[in-house]
Structures are given as C-alpha cells and as structure tokens.
Amino acid sequence: MSFRFNFTCDDLELEETDVQDQPLESSLGDLSLEEPNVNKIASQVYDIMTSTLPEVIQADQVTIPGVSNPLYKRTLADVKFQLAQQDVLDAQQQTGDSDEVLDMLQLTGNSDLIRGVYEGGFKTWECSLDLVAFLAQLPEDQRQNKTVLELGCGSALPSLYLLQSHQGNQVDVQDYNSQVLHLITVPNILLNTILTPSAPQPDNATAEDIEDQPVTTNGTEQQDESGAQADEADDEEEVxxxxxxxxxxxxxxxxxxxxxxxxxxxxxxxxKAYFGDWESLPHQLGRTYDMVVTSETIYSQEALPSLIGVFQKALAKPHGVG
Structure with missing residues (x-):
C-alpha cells in the first residue's frame, strides 16, 4: 500500500483470521526486520498531574493555511529558562535529570536522533503542519466527537488542533520521551485549550537571556552554532x-x-499521555480509537512492525481511520 492519509481498518486487513494466519513480519515483504540491540523504554502511562508548571509559559504562534485559529507551541528557550530556574527533573519529577534534557535540546539543534534514547520530540517537524492542514479539510463529522490517539506527538500540533476545534474530542498523546510530554506536550495543551496567550509583557523576565547563552552539559560549554544555523535559514521555506x-x-x-x-x-x-516504545503501547492503552494519527518520519525500518501493530490494535473496528 502506498503512503497516504486517511486509511481504514480494511486497508490494514484487520480481520482476525488474516492477522492470525499472516504474521506481521512476513507481510512487510523484503524489509529486514531484525531489531538492533538498543535498550528500549517500555511503554508506560505518564501522569499528567505530576507535571510541574512554570509561572509563565512563552510560546510561538503557528499559523497554518486552511486553519482558522492559530496554534501555540512552547518555545525551547522557555524550556531552558524553566530548567535554569529550578531543578525540576531531579527533585520533583521522575523523568530524568536536567543534564539529560539539555543533551536532548542540544541534539534538537543538530537535528540528531538516537534510537532508544531520544526520538526528536523537542523539535517541531514540518510534516506535523501538513497533518494539521489535512485534518482541517476533513468534513466536520469526521473530526468531531472522536476519540483520537497521536503517536510520536512531540509538540502535538495535530492533537492541539483537534482539542481546540471541538470540545467533544478526546485526544490521547504518546511520545517516546517522558521529558517531552512534561516540558512540551502538556504545556502546549494548556496553551491551546485552557490558557489565553497574549502579547508578551516587556517588564516580565524573558527566556531570551537563557537562549542567548550556549547550552552547558555537565559543566562543559557547547560550541555556539548560531553562524551555521543562520546560513541554513536562508534556504528554508517560509513554512x-x-x-x-x-x-x-x-x-x-x-x-x-x-x-x-x-x-x-x-x-x-x-x-491521557503515554511514553516509551510502540511495541508495548497497545497493552497500556486499554481501549480503541476512532482515529489514530501520526506525523512521524520513520527513519528506521525496524520500527515499522511496532508502528503498524499499534494501528492494528488501537483502531476501533470496523470504522477506525488512521
């Protein structure tokens, strides 16, 4: 099946006999499905109530063609500002330490991913904008009063759109890293469903002071990459x-x-929120969904069986759509 949005359970051949008679691995043709030796994080529920929130969240406005209302996503500068103000991850959250998050933020600047360690959730990927635009053009009855699961959510722009556009939608989110859920996803949901973002006040403390400084990890200063980033920016498209x-x-x-x-x-x-690997996610969900969405770029073919397995098990039959 070629890539496209909006496939159904029938496209996945979800009849029980088909699933039993034809193992998933064999149905993927010539792909080499041997999983590399990585220490994967088993899927777990993320307790939203344990999130520690800053007094002020700073955000960028995201305007997407065809979407009437703007979306807001927390800036990475504000994440660094929060980490500098308080040792949240060490003292109050069991989600890793500050140095680990700073390492991830540095990887985000380099567009690097490490399988089984960091899966890119701090970066907002262009394909998530495309997915929001696609959802916005669906007939209203196909995107209202739905139960939805977003895989590899990160900034969770598709989830934000679905939550913001209709109060009847129930949208669960999943990302590999719990730190992303804590520092990006949950604040973004707040910004778009509960809070009322406004123009920043000049007399407030700003995150720019933190962003202008090189990221430090374990006391070692990282090289300033602003020059290289500026060169690349000239070639980027407006979106x-x-x-x-x-x-x-x-x-x-x-x-x-x-x-x-x-x-x-x-x-x-x-x-609800979940973190960890896709392979064990279906056992955590405990429900099926009207819609499963993802804007993930699959950079490792070994991840495909787990991803397809989530779609097979999480989509409600017979009318679930992915």
Whole structure:
C-alpha cells in the first residue's frame, strides 16, 4: 500500500483470521526486520498531574493555511529558562535529570536522533503542519466527537488542533520521551485549550537571556552554532519559520500557582499521555480509537512492525481511520 492519509481498518486487513494466519513480519515483504540491540523504554502511562508548571509559559504562534485559529507551541528557550530556574527533573519529577534534557535540546539543534534514547520530540517537524492542514479539510463529522490517539506527538500540533476545534474530542498523546510530554506536550495543551496567550509583557523576565547563552552539559560549554544555523535559514521555506528556536516569543500566558492543579485536571479529563516504545503501547492503552494519527518520519525500518501493530490494535473496528 502506498503512503497516504486517511486509511481504514480494511486497508490494514484487520480481520482476525488474516492477522492470525499472516504474521506481521512476513507481510512487510523484503524489509529486514531484525531489531538492533538498543535498550528500549517500555511503554508506560505518564501522569499528567505530576507535571510541574512554570509561572509563565512563552510560546510561538503557528499559523497554518486552511486553519482558522492559530496554534501555540512552547518555545525551547522557555524550556531552558524553566530548567535554569529550578531543578525540576531531579527533585520533583521522575523523568530524568536536567543534564539529560539539555543533551536532548542540544541534539534538537543538530537535528540528531538516537534510537532508544531520544526520538526528536523537542523539535517541531514540518510534516506535523501538513497533518494539521489535512485534518482541517476533513468534513466536520469526521473530526468531531472522536476519540483520537497521536503517536510520536512531540509538540502535538495535530492533537492541539483537534482539542481546540471541538470540545467533544478526546485526544490521547504518546511520545517516546517522558521529558517531552512534561516540558512540551502538556504545556502546549494548556496553551491551546485552557490558557489565553497574549502579547508578551516587556517588564516580565524573558527566556531570551537563557537562549542567548550556549547550552552547558555537565559543566562543559557547547560550541555556539548560531553562524551555521543562520546560513541554513536562508534556504528554508517560509513554512519552516514556525519551527525555529529563535530568541523571541509571540505570546505568553500566566499560570497562577493556586490554579495549576485545576488546570492539569482539565487537561487530564480530555487527554491521557503515554511514553516509551510502540511495541508495548497497545497493552497500556486499554481501549480503541476512532482515529489514530501520526506525523512521524520513520527513519528506521525496524520500527515499522511496532508502528503498524499499534494501528492494528488501537483502531476501533470496523470504522477506525488512521
């Protein structure tokens, strides 16, 4: 089957007899499916209520052709600002330490991925914009009052659009790294469903001061790559501008400390979150979905069986759509 959006359970040949009689590996033709020796993170539920929120979230506005309302995504500069203010990941969250997150942020700047360690969730990929544009052109009855699962969510732009566009949608999210869910996905859901982002106030502390400094890991200063990034920027298309990790933000939103738990409760009422590898994800879900979406770029063919397995097991029969 060639690549396309909007395939159905029938396209996946989800009849029980077909699945039993034809192993998934054999149905993928000549692909070499031997999994490399990596220490994969087993799929787990991410407790949204454990997220530690900053007092202010700074965001970039994302405008997508065909989508009436803009989306907001947290800036990476603001993530660095939060890490500099408090040792959240070490002291309060069991999601890794600050040095590990800084390593991931540095990899994001280099567009590097490490199988089984970091899967690119801190970077907003252009294909996620394409997926939002595709969802926006669907008839309303195909994208309202739906249960949806987004795989490899990262910034979760497709989920943000579905949550924002209709209150009846229940959208669960999954990313390989729990740090991404904590620092990017959950804040983005807040920005687009509960908070009201506005133009940044000049008298507030800004994340630019942190962004302008080279990232440090274990006390070692990383080389400044601003020159190389500037050269590459000249060749980028206009749509990619929304993915830049620049030193400015378009909007910010305050989070009153006494309202943080209430806000997270609202997020948890419409979304569940999962992290870890796809292979064990279906056992964690405990439900099927009207729609499963992903804008993942599959850079390792060994990941295909697990991804297809999630679609086979997570789509509701017979009318689930992926």
């Amino acid at each position: 990619v501008d929304v993915m830049d990790d620049g030193t400015t933000c378009d909007a910010e939103a305050d989070i009153p400390l006494d309202k943080a738990d209430e806000m997270l409760t609202c997020v948890a009422q419409r979304s």
